[in-house]
Amino acid sequence: MQIHFHIIGILLVTLAFVHLIFPKYFKWKEDLKPLTLINRQMMTVHTFFIALVVFLMGLLCLTSSSDLVETKLGKTISLGLAIFWSLRLLTQFFGYSAKLWKGKAFETVVHIFFTGLWIYLSLIFWMNYLR
Known part of the structure; x- marks a missing residue:
């Protein structure tokens, strides 16, 4: 982790x-x-x-990666970061219009990249909190 x-x-x-x-x-x-x-x-x-x-x-x-993984405070911080990045992931779809990226090659790549990044961040922080 x-x-x-x-x-x-x-x-x-x-x-x-x-x-x-x-x-x-x-x-x-x-x-x-x-x-x-x-x-x-x-x-x-x-x-x-x-x-x-x-x-x-x-x-x-x-x-402070070891503290995030091994301590109660680290788990609590991970929960906060999991919520933060999960909300950012939702904002990717519901806060921005698809008109900003659909049909535009560069913008579509950026949209997909950041969607993947927000998923990765959310998953890692949730996994750390829940394990």
Whole structure:
């Protein structure tokens, strides 16, 4: 199980850093211009904090895998992370319109990749909690 936590740690740290390209890739400077100042800044601030939390989850998995597997607190943390990533998996299908990816090769690959990632994260954290 610990090897899975190390893999997850690497994946989550990488995902956190991917958030750095969001503003430029999604053209936030132009696309968010019509929004009020508070809404523009909320997008930036919330993206930063999402990336920070994902980074910290990754560090936890990399540095404390044995604690996550062997302690009651680790199991409880795994339960919280299992719920978090399971909800993120559901959001993949019910929070985003299929119009964003259907019929678009790159977007479909990204959708499938992240669906697989959310499934993997959910399963590992549920398995750790339940065993």
